[in-house]
Amino acid sequence: MTANTDTTDFTPPYNITWRTFLGSLDRMASDASLPSVIDRSYLSWMPGSVQTSYLTLCRQFGLIDDDGSPMSLLSEIVYTPNSRPEVVARLLRVHYAAIVELGKTHATLQQLMDLWKETFGQNGETRRKAITFYMQAADFAQIPVSPLWERGVAKASRQATPARRARPRARRTKQKPTAPQSTSTPSDTVVLASGAGTLSISVDIDPLLLSEEDRGFVFGVIDSVHEYQNKHTSDTTNDPEDTTS
Structure with a gap:
């Protein structure tokens, strides 16, 4: 061999x-x-x-x-x-x-x-x-x-040497800017005309999500409060001043 x-x-x-x-x-x-x-x-x-x-x-x-x-x-x-x-x-x-x-x-x-x-x-x-x-x-x-x-x-x-194929990058969805949200809840206080006390009302809702029925109810309550305040504010303003002789 x-x-x-x-x-x-x-x-x-x-x-x-x-x-x-x-x-x-x-x-x-x-x-x-x-x-x-x-x-x-x-x-x-x-x-x-x-x-x-x-x-x-x-x-x-x-x-x-x-x-x-x-x-x-x-x-x-x-x-x-x-x-x-x-x-x-x-x-x-x-x-x-x-x-x-x-x-x-x-x-x-x-x-x-x-x-x-x-x-x-x-x-x-x-x-x-x-x-x-x-x-x-x-x-x-x-x-x-x-x-x-x-x-x-x-x-x-x-x-x-074959180049390594780059992985496709995930496509980012561009997000629409959102308006800053308020950290406080809108509220109002009504002084009862009888002097029995006060009534407080606060609103914590997203108006864009309200149904037609919800809008009628919510804004009806708000309107009632405003009407009550305006009425009794006017009554107080129109009361004659007390005079003493």
């Missing part, structure tokens, strides 16, 4: 994130030994499409052979965490040789994309994802990259 070391057919991974790859190493390290075969049943925690990309990546990086059996390099990168950056750096220099060399210069993002397409034949969204994987792996392995790439890739990733 031999690993696939032919770099001419290398296809940069793009349907898997660098974080997923690193996480798989930690998950394997939680077991005392590697399984005899790295297959889909072992990778049950991954979605099916990611499993396919992961197995392809492992074969191309020489971590497993064509039958899925682990190679010594996989054991090293799993059980010797401190050596992972060095191992990743070796893999990048072998499989991304032209990109590593270009990264040592102040190359632009367009130069990177042109060389990427020329070297690997990838374009569009596939190329963007593959470059993102490489940039994160290079950062982990401390492989130098052009500073222009970092800004460009970060910007392209933000633009490729």
Whole structure:
């Protein structure tokens, strides 16, 4: 059983994130030994499409052979965490040789994309994802990259992320201004003509809600009070003054 070391057919991974790859190493390290075969049943925690990309990546990086059996390099990168950056750096220099060399210069993002397409034949969204994987792996392995790439890739990733649709804001109903309500209740006091005392009347109603019958009753009472007051006020005014001889 031999690993696939032919770099001419290398296809940069793009349907898997660098974080997923690193996480798989930690998950394997939680077991005392590697399984005899790295297959889909072992990778049950991954979605099916990611499993396919992961197995392809492992074969191309020489971590497993064509039958899925682990190679010594996989054991090293799993059980010797401190050596992972060095191992990743070796893999990048072998499989991304032209990109590593270009990264040592102040190359632009367009130069990177042109060389990427020329070297690997990838374009569009596939190329963007593959470059993102490489940039994160290079950062982990401390492989130098052009500073222009970092800004460009970060910007392209933000633009490729679908914007979250804003929730429609509830439409506010414009309320009509209301007239300030009086805090006091209208009232009146009538002095009885007989001198027997006083009669007080107060009104606490909403005139807009009165029925026709209510209006007749309420305003009839008010009118009666006013008539009584006017009558006895007039009587008092017209009384002749007492004279004494």
